Amino acid sequence: xxxxxxxxxxxxxxxARGHFGEFGGRFVxxxxxxxxxxxQEMYERLKNDPEFQSAFDYxxxxxxxxxxxxxLAERLTEAAGGARIWLKREDLNHTGAHKVNNTVGQALLAxxxxxxxxxxxxxxxxxxxxxxxxxxxxxxxxxxxMGAEDVKRQSPNVYRMKLxxxxxxxxxxxxxxxxxxxxxxxxxxxTNVDDTFYIIGTVAGPHPYPQLVRDFNSIIGREAxxxxxxxxxxxxxxxxxxxxxGSNAIGLFHPFLADESVKMYGVEAGGDGVETGRHAAPLNDxxxxxLHGNRTYLMEDDDGQIIETHSVSAGLDYPGVGPExxxxxxxxxxxxxxxxxxxxxxxxxxxxxxEGILPALESSHAVAYALKLxxxxxxxxxxxxxxxxxxxxxxxxxxxxxxxxx
Amino acid sequence: MTTxxxxxxxxxxxxxxxxxxxxxxYIVAGDGGLENTVDLMHQLVASGSDxxxxxxxxxxxxxxxxxxxxxxxxxxxxxxxxxxxxxxIEEFRTKDTETPVILMGYANPIEKMGAEVFADALQAxxxxxxxxxxxxxxxxxxLNELLKARDLRNIFLLTPTTSDxxxxxxxxxxxxxxxxxxxxxxxxxxHLDLDSVHENLMRIRRYTDLPLCVGFGIKDGAxxxxxxxxxxxxxxxxxxxxxxxxxxxxxxAKDRLGAIVSEMRSALDS
Numbered sequence: 001x002x003x004x005x006x007x008x009x010x011x012x013x014x015x016a017r018g019h020f021g022e023f024g025g026r027f028v029x030x031x032x033x034x035x036x037x038x039x040q041e042m043y044e045r046l047k048n049d050p051e052f053q054s055a056f057d058y059x060x061x062x063x064x065x066x067x068x069x070x071x072l073a074e075r076l077t078e079a080a081g082g083a084r085i086w087l088k089r090e091d092l093n094h095t096g097a098h099k100v101n102n103t104v105g106q107a108l109l110a111x112x113x114x115x116x117x118x119x120x121x122x123x124x125x126x127x128x129x130x131x132x133x134x135x136x137x138x139x140x141x142x143x144x145x146m147g148a149e150d151v152k153r154q155s156p157n158v159y160r161m162k163l164x165x166x167x168x169x170x171x172x173x174x175x176x177x178x179x180x181x182x183x184x185x186x187x188x189x190x191t192n193v194d195d196t197f198y199i200i201g202t203v204a205g206p207h208p209y210p211q212l213v214r215d216f217n218s219i220i221g222r223e224a225x226x227x228x229x230x231x232x233x234x235x236x237x238x239x240x241x242x243x244x245x246g247s248n249a250i251g252l253f254h255p256f257l258a259d260e261s262v263k264m265y266g267v268e269a270g271g272d273g274v275e276t277g278r279h280a281a282p283l284n285d286x287x288x289x290x291l292h293g294n295r296t297y298l299m300e301d302d303d304g305q306i307i308e309t310h311s312v313s314a315g316l317d318y319p320g321v322g323p324e325x326x327x328x329x330x331x332x333x334x335x336x337x338x339x340x341x342x343x344x345x346x347x348x349x350x351x352x353x354x355e356g357i358l359p360a361l362e363s364s365h366a367v368a369y370a371l372k373l374x375x376x377x378x379x380x381x382x383x384x385x386x387x388x389x390x391x392x393x394x395x396x397x398x399x400x401x402x403x404x405x406x
Numbered sequence: 407m408t409t410x411x412x413x414x415x416x417x418x419x420x421x422x423x424x425x426x427x428x429x430x431x432y433i434v435a436g437d438g439g440l441e442n443t444v445d446l447m448h449q450l451v452a453s454g455s456d457x458x459x460x461x462x463x464x465x466x467x468x469x470x471x472x473x474x475x476x477x478x479x480x481x482x483x484x485x486x487x488x489x490x491x492x493x494x495i496e497e498f499r500t501k502d503t504e505t506p507v508i509l510m511g512y513a514n515p516i517e518k519m520g521a522e523v524f525a526d527a528l529q530a531x532x533x534x535x536x537x538x539x540x541x542x543x544x545x546x547x548x549l550n551e552l553l554k555a556r557d558l559r560n561i562f563l564l565t566p567t568t569s570d571x572x573x574x575x576x577x578x579x580x581x582x583x584x585x586x587x588x589x590x591x592x593x594x595x596x597h598l599d600l601d602s603v604h605e606n607l608m609r610i611r612r613y614t615d616l617p618l619c620v621g622f623g624i625k626d627g628a629x630x631x632x633x634x635x636x637x638x639x640x641x642x643x644x645x646x647x648x649x650x651x652x653x654x655x656x657x658x659a660k661d662r663l664g665a666i667v668s669e670m671r672s673a674l675d676s
Contacts, residue, residue, distance in 0.1 A: 017544055027513055027540040029469040030576075031590055034567040173475055174465060183468050190469065191591040193567065290513040290540065291466060303487035304518030305465040 008331065010257040013324065018207020018294075021330065024323035026206040028186070028293045035193045040208040042112060047215065052108065059104045060219060063137070064094050068220075070227035070384065075354040076371070083237065083377035085370055087357070087387040088224050088252065097360065097389030098217060098248040099130040103199055105216030107134035110197035117141040117196045121185040123150055123178035123244070124315035124362070125157025126389055127201030132166035142166040145184045147177035150314050157393055175308050178318050182292050202245025203322030206293030210322050217251025224384050225255050232382055238263040238373060241386035242365040243283070243336065244316035246325045248388035253334060263335070266325060267369040269311035270338035280309035282321050283329050283336035291319070296326040312341040312397065313361035315389075339368040347371060348391060348398065360389035361397065411557045413506040413534045414582040417456055418617045418638065427674045428583075428639025429454055429630065430619050431667060432510065433646055434461035434477040435494055436486025442656030444497045446663060450646075451505045453664045454671025459537065459641065462491050462511030469539045471594035477647040488515040488524070492531040499532035506534040508561060508582075513541045516549070525552040535559030535582045543576045550579050563587050566606055570613075577614035585641060586610065586620045588633060594644030598623040600632055607636040627673025634674065642670060 018024045026036060046052040060066040068089045077085045090098040103120075110118050118140050122128030128144040135142035144161055148170040151158055161168050174180040182205075189198040203210045203217075228236050239256060241249035243266040256262045271279035279285065282297040289298040291306060299307050299319040311317045328334040339347070344361055347368035352358050359367055363386070370385045377383070391398075399406045410416045421428050431450045435443050447458055463481035467474065488511070495507050509528060516524045516538065528536065535558050541549065543562065553560045559582025564573060567590065577584065588603050589595055607618055620633040621641030630640035646663055653659035 025545050026542060027545055028542065029539050029565075029587075030542050030563040031469075031565040031567055031587060033542055033572065034569060037569075173472075173479070179466060183466050186468050187471070187592045191595065193590055287518075289517050292468070293540070295517075298514070300514065300518065302518070303489065304515035305482065305487075306514070307465075 010254070013327070014207060014211055018211070020324045020327035022288070023295050023326040024207060024210060025295055026293060027290045027295065028206045029190065031190045032193070032206070035189070036206055036208070039109070042109060043208055043212050046109065046112060055108055056105055060101065064100050064104060065092065066219065067223045068092050070224060070231055073355050076351060077374065079350065079354055080371045080374035082374040082379065083381040083383045084379070085374055086236070086382060086384045088220060088384055090220060090248065090386060090388045091357070091359065091363070091390035095130050095133050096392065097126045097130070098220060098251060099127045099201060100133065101219055101251065102201065102213050102216040102247060103127070103130040103134045105212070106199040107138055110140060110199065111138055113197055115195050115197040117143070117192065118199050119143045119145065119185050119188050119196055120199045120201060121145045121178065121181040122201060123181070123317060124313070124393065125150070125154040125161065126315060126393070128166070128168070129157050129160050129164070131199050131201070132161040132164035135166060136164045143188065144168050145171050145181040145188070147171050147175070147181045149176040150178065153314055153397070154393065156396070179292070179306065202247045203250050203324060204245045204292055204294060204296065204320055210294065210324055213247050214250045214254055214324065217247050218254045220248065220251035220386065221253060221255035224252060228382070228384065235259055235262050236384040237261070237377065237381040238265060238383045240265045240267060240366045240370045240373065240383060242267045242316060242362050242388060243321060243325060244269065244280070244318050244362065246322035248386050250322060250324055252384070252386045257333060264333065265369060265373065266334050266336045267365045268336060268338045269313060269316035269365060270340035270343070271310035273340050274338050278310040279338065280311040280317050280319065281338045282319060283325060284338050288326065294323045296320050296323045297329070312344060313365065315360070315362040316365065337369055339365040343368040345398065345401065357387070358391040359387055360391045361394045363388045412559055412582070413504060414457065414508070414559045417506050418583060421456060421638070427634040428456045428617065428619060429667070429670055429674055430457045430459060430621070430639055430641040431455040431646060432459040432461055432641065432643035433650060434463055434474065434481045435491045436463060436481035436484040437477045437647065438650045438653065438659045439656060440484050440486055440490060442659065443494050445656060445660060446650070447498050448501065449660045449664050450667055451502060453667035455667055456639070457506045457508065459508045459510040460491060460494065462488050462509055462515055464512040464515060467512060469592055471592035471644065473594045473644040473648045476651055480651065488519055492527045495531040495533045508535040508537055509533055510537040511539070513538050521549045521552055525556055525558065528558055529556045533558070535561055537561035537585060539563070543572070543579055546579060554581070561585050564610055566590055566602055570609065573610055573613045577616065580614070580616060583617040583619050583638065584610065584614060586618055586637065588620050588622045591622065593622055595623055598629060603633050604636050627670045630670045631673045640674065
């Protein structure tokens with residue numbers, strides 16, 4: 001078991017003003033402050049309300065399909081030649097990724113707020129689909145902002161959102177990707193703040209979003225902790241998860257933070273290689289700055305302009321990262337590494353062929369690093385990898401790389 | 407009258423003594439070409455602008471509507487930056503030593519430069535204040551102290567959604583003037599509600615003696631005059647940025663800005 005006490009009380013973060021050390025906070029225009037105050041007040045009240053918690057637990061069990069299995073990937077373990085690799089199967093959730101844990105939770109908040117419309121930003125489309133899904137279920141109007149480039153890259157998810165009744169709004173400003181979609185969603189929220197609830201999809205944005213998105217996703221780590229004890233009788237030696245904004249990673253990591261024996265690795269998108277500058281790895285190669293309502297590590301130029309990111313995975317193609325990760329990096333609790341596009345693609349193929357599991361390209365980054373890590377560890381050790389999403393949405397991207405028209 | 411060390415304070419004192427309303431004009435630094443920005447600033451003053459807000463272009467201008475977003479994008483294509491804004495102010499000051507200049511922008515370029523370096527550079531260039539859109543009161547204290555120590559002003563936004571308790575907190579930090587955002591929305595939006603402006607200015611007035619200027623959604627002389635009836639001035643941005651964007655060159659932009667600002671000036675003075 002873990003050591004009884006830890007010098008850092010991880011449960012005490014963020015502080016009352018949303019700070020994780022020097023990171024986080026609330027860097028938004030004054031117009032949004034009252035909406036954020038209202039959200040924070042409501043969340044503080046509901047998070048300890050047994051009725052709210054049981055509604056959330058019910059939805060996770062009966063709508064999302066939790067708990068998700070912790071699966072021992074025996075052939076993958078054999079191929080890596082070291083520690084046992086366990087996969088936390090978030091890909092088996094309703095809608096195919098961890099994103100729905102958060103949208104189910106925020107939808108309950110939206111319902112309590114009495115607002116009739118929800119909005120979201122999306123990159124790969126997974127969060128957009130998860131938002132459109134819960135909106136359909138609750139009969140809420142739904143608008144999803146998506147960079148025009150991503151609309152092209154992720155057409156199946158665009159159509160899924162439309163089938164679910166959501167309006168998908170292509171964003172033509174800036175680099176036309178996730179960061180611009182988030183700008184546009186913020187602008188919508190400022191304008192329609194009276195009747196609109198903004199469902200942010202990752203652990204970024206202004207306080208209290210990084211906290212509440214983390215809390216809703218922490219079900220991943222709570223289950224994994226219990227399943228580890230049940231299935232192999234001890235805590236894992238290492239956790240591995242991909243990090244774009246970082247919601248699946250924080251969801252897995254957070255319930256283990258006080259367990260000092262558990263090492264944690266957040267895997268960023270290395271793109272063409274961190275050394276090339278063409279990547280989406282701000283924790284490996286960025287500097288602290290302010291974007292989208294929080295202070296965190298960013299990819300920017302010498303003038304403080306946000307620069308374009310590069311990754312084969314649309315869901316990791318983001319120049320910032322959740323502020324709690326920035327803090328966990330600086331205090332040394334989590335190690336942030338990178339997997340390049342080619343490594344992620346190789347892992348995608350390897351997991352598909354050895355286990356019959358088609359992972360999302362995002363999650364393939366975690367698998368790629370886990371394969372390397374396992375090889376350095378003993379056969380009696382255990383690694384839990386967050387398989388955050390399924391890869392059906394990515395088959396067109398992979399086919400295009402293979403030069404095949406599907 | 408006591409000596410006022412800051413041009414913004416001096417300008418509002420003068421306007422008050424003359425019984426006039428302030429016309430605050432916004433353009434984006436580098437929009438229409440870096441070489442034309444200082445000329446455009448002089449034109450704004452010549453046509454009747456009392457204070458200039460010089461927009462610092464940012465890649466992710468979250469609070470701007472489409473018109474000013476495009477202005478930022480054009481300015482970035484011209485390689486405008488916070489550092490170059492300082493050089494522009496310095497150049498402006500060689501011919502105009504009295505019109506206040508405020509840098510309006512977002513937190514990240516300042517973070518990158520370093521808040522203290524920013525405050526020093528603004529003072530050295532002859533700037534008078536800063537308005538940082540995404541630095542609300544709870545995050546603004548360190549920069550506020552640095553500006554204050556240099557006799558520079560920190561302009562804060564108040565909005566229809568700002569509670570009374572926050573108005574008290576923000577006006578405690580604010581200096582120079584207070585910028586009241588007339589509507590819920592982004593810059594350039596079209597749903598100005600004059601009753602709400604009146605009500606909110608009265609509410610803010612209970613907490614501060616600072617001049618109150620109203621912006622967002624002001625398109626012409628009539629709307630400028632209407633919003634400043636209960637306040638001390640109007641801020642206009644999107645129509646000017648739009649005019650710069652539609653102009654073929656610097657000379658054309660100068661003419662168009664001149665015409666728009668003159669019309670607003672006469673409406674405000676009528």
